[in-house]
Amino acid sequence: MIERLCAAHPFGPDVREALTALLEESTRGVVEPLDDDAPDHDVWAAWTEGQLGRPWAEMSFLWAESYFFRKLLGATGYFAPGPWRGVDPFAPMKRAELGSDGTAETLAALDSLPQLADADRDTAVVQAAVWGNQADLAFQLSTDASGTTSGLVSGSAEEFWSLFGQAGQVHLVADNAAGELSADLVLIDRLLTTGRAEAVVLHVKPNPYYVSDAIPNDVIEVLHQLVGSAGEASAIGHRVQDALRDGRIAVRAHPFFCAPREFSDMPDDLRAEFSSAAVTIFKGDLNYRRLVGDRHWEPTRPFADAVSHFPSPLAALRVLKSEAVVGLSADTVSSLDEGGEAWRTQGSHALVQTRS
Numbered sequence: 001m002i003e004r005l006c007a008a009h010p011f012g013p014d015v016r017e018a019l020t021a022l023l024e025e026s027t028r029g030v031v032e033p034l035d036d037d038a039p040d041h042d043v044w045a046a047w048t049e050g051q052l053g054r055p056w057a058e059m060s061f062l063w064a065e066s067y068f069f070r071k072l073l074g075a076t077g078y079f080a081p082g083p084w085r086g087v088d089p090f091a092p093m094k095r096a097e098l099g100s101d102g103t104a105e106t107l108a109a110l111d112s113l114p115q116l117a118d119a120d121r122d123t124a125v126v127q128a129a130v131w132g133n134q135a136d137l138a139f140q141l142s143t144d145a146s147g148t149t150s151g152l153v154s155g156s157a158e159e160f161w162s163l164f165g166q167a168g169q170v171h172l173v174a175d176n177a178a179g180e181l182s183a184d185l186v187l188i189d190r191l192l193t194t195g196r197a198e199a200v201v202l203h204v205k206p207n208p209y210y211v212s213d214a215i216p217n218d219v220i221e222v223l224h225q226l227v228g229s230a231g232e233a234s235a236i237g238h239r240v241q242d243a244l245r246d247g248r249i250a251v252r253a254h255p256f257f258c259a260p261r262e263f264s265d266m267p268d269d270l271r272a273e274f275s276s277a278a279v280t281i282f283k284g285d286l287n288y289r290r291l292v293g294d295r296h297w298e299p300t301r302p303f304a305d306a307v308s309h310f311p312s313p314l315a316a317l318r319v320l321k322s323e324a325v326v327g328l329s330a331d332t333v334s335s336l337d338e339g340g341e342a343w344r345t346q347g348s349h350a351l352v353q354t355r356s
C-alpha cells in the first residue's frame with residue numbers, strides 16, 4: 001500500500017521518510033504515539049491508552065488496522081499545514097475504480113431496472129448493494145481475491161425488505177466509495193421512491209480509511225458520475241441530488257466511524273441517533289466485524305444475540321472477507337467447511353442478516 005501511495009503522489013523526502021518509518025514501526029516495532037497535533041489527537045490519546053509501547057504484532061486486528069490508517073494520514077501530511085493537507089491519499093485509486101469499465105457496465109445495467117416487476121426490482125437493488133461490497137481496495141491489496149461469487153450463506157432480499165413497515169428514518173452506514181457507494185445510492189433511491197423511508201441518513205467516514213472507504217467528498221464524486229451517465233443511472237442521480245437538496249438524504253461523518261472500537265462501545269450521541277432509526281443498514285465486512293464483535297464466534301451463534309447491544313432494527317449486507325461470522329445454520333457451516341474453500345475470507349460468499 002505504501003509503495004502504491006508513493007507511486008501515485010509526488011511526495012517529498014519528508015513524507016516518504018515518515019511512511020518508511022511507519023512501515024518499520026508497524027511491521028517490526030512497538031506502538032508509538034501520534035506525532036501530529038491534529039484535532040483528533042485527544043480522542044486518539046484515549047483510544048491508545050494502555051496500548052503504547054506494545055508490539056504491533058500483539059495488537060488486535062481491528063485496533064491495529066485503524067491505528068495504522070490514522071498514522072498513515074499523519075505521515076502523508078493530511079493534518080499538517082502544507083501541500084498535502086486534506087488531500088485524500090487514496091483518491092487516485094478510488095477515482096480509477098469509479099472511472100473503470102466495470103463501474104460503467106454496472107451503471108449501464110441499471111437501465112434494465114424500470115422494466116422489472118416491483119418484487120424483482122427490490123431483489124436486484126439488494127443484490128447490487130450486497131455484491132457491490134466485493135469492490136474493496138484494501139481487501140484487493142491484501143489478498144488474491146478472484147472476484148468470483150458463490151451466493152448468500154444467510155438471508156435473502158425478501159428478508160431484508162421484510163424489515164420495513166411504516167416509513168421512518170432509515171440510516172445506512174456505508175462502506176466503500178465508487179462502485180459500492182453507487183449501489184448504495186441506488187438502494188437509498190429505492191427506499192425513498194417506494195415510500196419505505198421518509199428520510200435517509202447516510203453515514204460515511206470522516207477521514208480516508210481502509211483505502212476505499214467513502215468520505216463525504218466521495219458521495220459528491222459518485223453523484224457526479226451518476227448524474228453524468230445516461231439512462232436510469234442519471235435519473236437515479238438526479239433524484240438523489242434532489243433528495244440531498246430538500247433534506248430527505250443527510251450525509252454525516254461521525255469521528256467514531258474511524259475509531260478502533262466496536263459498535264457496542266459507541267458514544268452516547270451516536271447511540272441516540274441510531275435509537276430513533278426505523279432501520280439501520282450496515283454495509284461491508286469491517287462494519288460487520290464492529291457490529292457482531294471481531295472474535296472467533298461459533299458461526300451458529302444467533303445474529304440477534306450478537307447485535308443485542310444495538311438500539312434499532314438493523315440489517316447487515318456483507319461480503320465475507322474476515323473470520324468473524326455468526327447466524328449461520330449448522331448445515332450451512334458443515335457444507336461450506338466440507339467444500340474446502342476459504343469461504344470466510346476469500347470474498348466469494350456474502351450474507352444478508354436482519355434483526356427486527
Ligand SMILES: O=P(O)(O)OC[C@H]1O[C@](O)(CO)[C@@H](O)[C@@H]1O
Nearest residue numbers: 136138139142284285286287322
Ligand atoms: O471494505 P470492507 O468490506 O469493510 O472490508 C475491509 C476488509 O478488508 C480487510 O482490510 C483486509 O482483509 C479486512 O480487515 C476488512 O474487514
